[in-house]
Amino acid sequence: MSILRPKLRALEIIVIQDERHGRALMLRDTEGIAPSAVIIPAASSAVLARFDGRRSLDEIARDASRATGERVDANQVARLADELERAWMLDSPRFHARRRSVVRSFDEAPxxxxxxxxxxxxxxxxxxxxxxxxxxxxxxxxxxxxxxxxxxxxxxxxxxxxxxxxxxxxxxxxxxxxxxxxxxxxxxxxxxxxxxxxxxxxxxxxxxxxxxxxxxxxxxxxxxxxxxxxxxxxxxxxxxxxxxxxxxxxxxxxxxxxxxxxxxxxxxxxxxxxxxxxxxxxxxxxxxxxxxxxxxxxxxxxxxxxxxxxxxxxxxxxxxxxxxxxxxxxxxxxxxxxxxxxxxxxxxxxxxxxxxxxxxxxxxxxxxxxxxxxxxxxxxxxxxxxxxxxxxxxxxxxxxxxxxxxxxxxxxxxxxxxxxxx
The missing domain is CATH 3.40.830.10 (LigB-like)
Structure with a gap:
């Protein structure tokens, strides 16, 4: 399912303390298309910030490595992109198809x-x-x-x-x-x-x-x-x-x-x-x-x-x-x-x-x-x-x-x- 140039949607992102990840980021879809929030480690913020739809997975990994001073692997970037794509958090054809369906259902409901x-x-x-x-x-x-x-x-x-x-x-x-x-x-x-x-x-x-x-x-x-x-x-x-x-x-x-x-x-x-x-x-x-x-x-x-x-x-x-x-x-x-x-x-x-x-x-x-x-x-x-x-x-x-x-x-x-x- 890997997205070659992932683009993050306009989401609400807040910093929380999580039992699994410690300091973490909670991604919430205030538009109501994604059914639930996603929690990722705060250390992933440098990668997330580069999900702009312009950079490839390799470019994101390279730029995040330079920004943090720590090695970021392209496979790690791909796993995060896949997780967010499955959760409807990326701006992708799959998301837009779901959005059309959700909007249509809401519009038709009294x-x-x-x-x-x-x-x-x-x-x-x-x-x-x-x-x-x-x-x-x-x-x-x-x-x-x-x-x-x-x-x-x-x-x-x-x-x-x-x-x-x-x-x-x-x-x-x-x-x-x-x-x-x-x-x-x-x-x-x-x-x-x-x-x-x-x-x-x-x-x-x-x-x-x-x-x-x-x-x-x-x-x-x-x-x-x-x-x-x-x-x-x-x-x-x-x-x-x-x-x-x-x-x-x-x-x-x-x-x-x-x-x-x-x-x-x-x-x-x-x-x-x-x-x-x-x-x-x-x-x-x-x-x-x-x-x-x-x-x-x-x-x-x-x-x-x-x-x-x-x-x-x-x-x-x-x-x-x-x-x-x-x-x-x-x-x-x-x-x-x-x-x-x-x-x-x-x-x-x-x-x-x-x-x-x-x-x-x-x-x-x-x-x-x-x-x-x-x-x-x-x-x-x-x-x-x-x-x-x-x-x-x-x-x-x-x-x-x-x-x-x-x-x-x-x-x-x-x-x-x-x-x-x-």
């Missing part, structure tokens, strides 16, 4: 199944509902039933948007609790009784060629389904300069929207509502550090979204599933952050949060883009899109901030919960 149920959260309905109630909402519900932001002279402001984490529920339970306890409270007010649609914005952890991807499928959750709001999706499709459904298959394995759907379904109970699931890649704007307002395709969608929301004012609430920083050895940094560096990260994250709560889309984009390569904020797309979608009179409120620190090697994922009100 339901987007709960890909992470039983892993990132309970797959059992009763256990999941109990976890959300006890571990998430209970720790964040306001005491005494006071409405958030209410004063002695006036009613609480009306919620129009929300930002919540998109980490697994086990690690970010408190963050989810603060976000969705605020939404729970808002949904109980007379001002939000007309809400019948939730726009769910998420990060695509797989590479996107277009700025946005809408999924027109029913989202399955252990707590019950959520149907798409087809009329609104059609409006977005008709007004955008690109095909908003062309990359809907990227929703197949993406968790950032799925986790928000789980919480929305829990809070709704028997209340009817529909969703508009959107992955926000912002095309090449993030890579080029260019405000999406300057990109014709992205701006056409953002304008269409704003107009669709304006036509449904009072009936739609927008939710962004977005984490902040990803730093430490797991993400390629040489060492974990010490206490001083964690404080600096907190200050840096709060500077970005302040831009968001000030409803400053271009300021938020520029602030996050300046250190995107080192802080690795993966929520830039959905938070920027949320800010663009909010009414001009909105104001933001910081509900919660946390840094989830890996207990074994110290890597950090930070996240925030934000409420937006008018």
């Amino acid at each position: 339901i987007r199944t709960a890909a992470h149920a039983g892993g990132a959260y309970h797959g059992d309905r009763a256990r999941l509902a109990d976890f959300i109630e006890r571990q998430c909402l209970a720790v964040a519900r306001p005491q005494g039933g006071a409405a958030r932001g209410a004063t002695a002279k006036g009613a609480a402001p009306r919620m129009v948007g929300l930002c919540a984490p998109h980490m697994d529920l086990w690690r970010a339970a408190v963050g989810y609790g603060h976000a969705y306890a605020a939404l729970e409270q808002a949904l109980a007010t007379p001002e939000l009784q007309a809400i019948d649609t939730f726009v769910l914005l998420g990060t695509s952890h797989a590479a996107m060629r277009r700025p946005f991807a809408v999924c027109e499928k029913t989202f399955e959750t252990p707590l019950g389904p959520l149907d798409p709001e087809r009329e609104m999706i059609t409006e977005l499709a008709d007004a955008s300069r690109f095909d908003v459904r062309a990359e809907q298959y990227l929703h197949k394995n993406e968790h950032s929207v799925e986790f928000q759907a789980v919480f929305v379904r829990h809070l709704l109970g028997d209340r009817a509502a529909a969703i508009v699931p959107i992955l926000c890649g912002l095309s090449d704007c993030q890579v080029r550090r260019r405000d999406p307002a300057q990109d014709d395709d992205a701006e056409s969608f953002l304008t269409a979204l704003g107009e669709a929301l304006a036509r449904r004012r009072g009936r739609v609430l927008v939710i962004a599933g977005a984490d902040l920083a990803h730093v430490g050895p797991r993400f390629g940094d040489p060492s974990p952050l010490d206490a001083r560096q964690r404080r600096a990260l907190r200050e840096r994250d709060h500077a970005s949060i302040e831009r968001a709560t000030s409803i400053d889309p271009p300021g938020f984009f520029a602030d996050v883009a300046q250190d995107l390569g080192t802080r690795r904020v993966c929520g830039l797309g959905p938070i920027y899109t949320l800010l663009r979608a909010l009414p001009p009179s909105s104001r933001g409120e910081l509900l919660h901030y946390d840094q989830c620190i890996d207990p074994e090697e110290g890597s950090i994922v930070s996240h925030t919960s934000l409420g937006f009100y008018v």
Whole structure:
């Protein structure tokens, strides 16, 4: 099966400690074509970095030997290439055939199944509902039933948007609790009784060629389904300069929207509502550090979204599933952050949060883009899109901030919960 000039696909690669290999690299296909991750020794990184589709096996072995100062055998390179080809991790005719089949199957299916149920959260309905109630909402519900932001002279402001984490529920339970306890409270007010649609914005952890991807499928959750709001999706499709459904298959394995759907379904109970699931890649704007307002395709969608929301004012609430920083050895940094560096990260994250709560889309984009390569904020797309979608009179409120620190090697994922009100 040897691939003569192996080319590695665009994959998520993280550094882990493995029982067999010690320090190792985990290769994960966020696109969902490969059924499972692959773990290889970290010492293979010099070989892996040269799987660019241009070099032969002998050339890879020679160049890796020069780079490491240690002899790398061409047979060793061939074995790694074969392993990755069998696992669908290489960009090859075999992979593309499988990809076409997976995409076709997903496109033809009416339901987007709960890909992470039983892993990132309970797959059992009763256990999941109990976890959300006890571990998430209970720790964040306001005491005494006071409405958030209410004063002695006036009613609480009306919620129009929300930002919540998109980490697994086990690690970010408190963050989810603060976000969705605020939404729970808002949904109980007379001002939000007309809400019948939730726009769910998420990060695509797989590479996107277009700025946005809408999924027109029913989202399955252990707590019950959520149907798409087809009329609104059609409006977005008709007004955008690109095909908003062309990359809907990227929703197949993406968790950032799925986790928000789980919480929305829990809070709704028997209340009817529909969703508009959107992955926000912002095309090449993030890579080029260019405000999406300057990109014709992205701006056409953002304008269409704003107009669709304006036509449904009072009936739609927008939710962004977005984490902040990803730093430490797991993400390629040489060492974990010490206490001083964690404080600096907190200050840096709060500077970005302040831009968001000030409803400053271009300021938020520029602030996050300046250190995107080192802080690795993966929520830039959905938070920027949320800010663009909010009414001009909105104001933001910081509900919660946390840094989830890996207990074994110290890597950090930070996240925030934000409420937006008018």
